[in-house]
Amino acid sequence: MVVTGDRSEIVFFDLETIVxxxxxxxxxxxxxxxxxxCPRKLVELESYSTLVxxxxxxxxSKLSVRSNGICKGDIDSxxxxxxxxxxxxxxxxxxxxxxK
Numbered sequence: 001m002v003v004t005g006d007r008s009e010i011v012f013f014d015l016e017t018i019v020x021x022x023x024x025x026x027x028x029x030x031x032x033x034x035x036x037x038c039p040r041k042l043v044e045l046e047s048y049s050t051l052v053x054x055x056x057x058x059x060x061s062k063l064s065v066r067s068n069g070i071c072k073g074d075i076d077s078x079x080x081x082x083x084x085x086x087x088x089x090x091x092x093x094x095x096x097x098x099x100k
Contacts, residue, residue, distance in 0.1 A: 008038075008039060008040075009036050009037065009038060009039070009045060009094065010036070010037045010039050011034055011035070011036050011037075011091060011092060011094075012034065012035050012037065013032070013033065013034040013035075013091070013092070014031075014032075014033045014034075015029050015031065015032055016029070016030050016031035016068040016070060017029055017030060017064075017068075018030055018054060018059050018060055018061070018064045019061065019063045019064040019067050019068075021059075021061045021063055025059065028054035028055065028056070028059060029052045029054065029081055030051060030052055030053075030054060030060070030064070030068065030070050030075055030078075031049070031050070031051050031052060031068070031070060032048075032049070032050055032052055032081075032084065032088060033047070033048070033049035033050075034047065034048050034049070034088075034091050034092075035047040036091070036096060046096055048087065048091060048096070050078065050079060050084060051070065051074055051075050051078035052075065052078055052079065052080065052081050052084065053075045053076065053077075053078040053079065053080050054075070054080075054081075055080070057072050057075055057076065058072070060072040060075070
C-alpha cells in the first residue's frame with residue numbers, strides 16, 4: 001500500500017510469462033497489467049496494461065500460448081520491458097496516481 005500524507009492506495013498487478021520448455025530456460029514477461037485502487041472506496045483510480053516483447057520472442061511456445069493465449073505475433077510490435085520499466089517502477093513505487 002502506498003501512503004502519501006492522507007492518501008493511501010493499493011496497487012494490484014499481474015504478469016503473464018513465457019512458459020519454459022527446456023531446463024534452465026527461465027521465464028520472460030509477455031504482459032504486465034496493474035490497477036491502482038482506493039482502499040477506502042474500493043474504486044479504480046488508474047490502470048495500465050501492455051503486452052511486452054521479450055528479448056527472444058522465438059521462445060514463445062505452444063505451451064505458452066495455451067497457458068496465456070499470447071502468441072508471438074501479438075508481441076512482435078510490443079514494447080520491451082526496458083521500454084516500460086520506468087512506468088512500471090513508478091506504478092509500484094506509488095508515483096502514478098499521486099497528487100500532481
